[in-house]
Amino acid sequence: MTGRSFNWTHLVACLLVGVTAVLLSFGALVTTYEAAMAVPDWPGTYGHNLLLYPWADWLQGPWDLFLEHGHRLLGALAGMVTLVLAAVAWRSSARPMVKWLAMAAVALVVVQGALGGARVLLDDKTVAKVHACTGPLFFAVAVAIACLSRRSSEQGTRLSRLPVALVVASYLQLVAGAQLRHLDAAVSPSVFRGLVGLHILGAFAVTVFAVASASSVGIDGSLSSRRWSRGIVALVVLQLLLGLGAWVVSWGMPAGLVPESWLSEPLRARSVWSAMVVTGHVVLGMLILASSVVLAIDAGGWRAVTSASAAGSSSQSRAFA
């Protein structure tokens, strides 16, 4: 690293993280309101070029159109920022890992855009699920780039495997969640029961890894690792509550487990409150994934790997010891 010139890579990567967070939140809202087919054509919007669709129609049109078209505009923005990031990173003196990740981000954003298009053109729930799983993957990559492009003199310490396990678990948990959100109504109750079981198992795994990571970095991690890991535990606790909340606003109190009188009003389909709880649950899941990526890098994991690879060392296994 040259150290002196301005770190554009990091700046653009941070911008990408911000844009993607909003983009994914819109995506989650699109699913909550089942607005994916609010615009039947693609890549255009009702025959207009995506970017030229009249702003007034967009902002004053139906809520579903607002969400779907907004999601597309944000997607286009994220795509452009990713291209800029790749160009900046490639020409910078950033470590190879960052360059390759930036390339991966370009590939992902293209695939993700195409999946979004396929979801609309084929109107297919399976594609919708894949689209929902690729989004957080892209987010994780963007966060990783932002972290790894920081100029920091710290070098990797011994990597505990736990933060990496947490990254994997929280991603798989999002995958399981997407299966519940993009539920095909033709699926049988027993399949659904299996999916719910998987999601509960995933919640358990994420909780265990989050707590274990926190306690492991609590002993010999850096100050920022300790902060991140504790923050993640707090987010996971909140997420468990939101998960229960999402159940209640969707299907009511688990009958027999809690007194009927706890819910003094009938459920209300499409209330802002229920949409916020359910969408919040998805968005928080993505934030947990992103934070655990930061923690995994911060705790030394990928840094150890990249410094090893940059140095041409063949002993990658050492980093995971």
Added chain:
Amino acid sequence: MRQSSPSHRFVAAIIAIVTVAAVGCGKTPPASFRLNMVQATKATVPESGLEKPWASWSRERQQQVATILEAMFGTPDEPVALPETGLDLAKLQLAAGPVRSDIVGRKNGLYREHCAHCHGISGDGMGPTAAFLNPYPRDYRQGKFKFKSTWRDAKPTHDDLVRLLHEGVIGTSMPSFALLPPAQVDALAEYVKYLSMRGEAEIALFTYAEQELGADEALPTTKEFLVDEVLTPIAEKWQGAADARIPVAAIPAGVDFNLPGNDLANRDSVARGKALFLGDGGCVKCHGVTALGDGQANDYDDWNKAIVAVSAEVAVGLLSSKEAATGGMSSDALADHRARSAWLDSFAHVLEGDALRPRTIPPRNLRIGHYRGGRRPIDLYRRLYTGINGAPMPGVGPSGPGGKGSVADEEIWHLVNYIRSLPYEMDGELGADRPMVAKDRF
């Protein structure tokens, strides 16, 4: 960079995840109506003299019913409304199909957006989430509905359905759709009628096959049979719903519903209601003297009762078919025996996969103040007058026009008044065999 560098591997892993995800799961097939397999299997009791093996014969019969239903009602994506049904095709099209917006930004596919994950695409009450819910979502196919303004056996009116969707059913997972535009609720109510008529026609076809057709006979496909004999009687009941409303007696003096149920002004009326509750009304049998719903609690509603009954029948049949000595049977008898075993096996399989585990329906705890059919005095009046169709809860009014109930019409208002006072009633006023404790109210 060398091939084995971690960066390469990382990128390769990402690409692999996306590809596996994309390829691993095939495209979702278009939605289709599921056959009422419990009815279908019930209607294909093997008879002696079957020329084909039972399995292929029963499959052909099911296929025929499916084909007829598709001709009469279309598919989940493309509904058909024969004029005899009186259904409005434009409304059905708004509710049917996949979720999407049309060219003017109006949402289509409302049923799949809002209802199908609980009630199922076919309206069989077996959507994906159903097994978790208690009570189970309504199976529309029997054409039985609980909360309505009509005689117990009659269909709900369109307004009843709209009102139900607007209010939701408190204490259950059935939500209120008050936040949807009225036109959407209207379309959804129409679609409920459509699914219900379709389900009833299906049951009628299978029942006819069971009762009237010999082995290897096919269902008639004439208009006289399908429309005049099967569809019209069902449709007429729906169209006649508005004329089947129960009469509502004038509210007697001394009943003031503008005051809370425990107000002194209502004291005499509440006392009369209480006497009816404990006496002629026969309410204590289920709701208990305490009205906490602690009377008979092991009963099933009609939907679950049907499953319990066939399950028992199949279990007994399986047992005796296992025990049957096949040694000395003639070849004809052996063939019959085999067909019967195949039928019983497949029935057991159907009960596993196409029915939810039966659940009892507890009588309501009347001290909570949750009334699923609505909390206005008129709602309670209707609940008590006709009882709750499909549930064990009997009515105290006459069972049809011109009949006589166990409680006179005006007196029902006193019962309503008493029900309204129950959530306020203090300890010691119970006249119960045990004192009420605070937790009873929850």
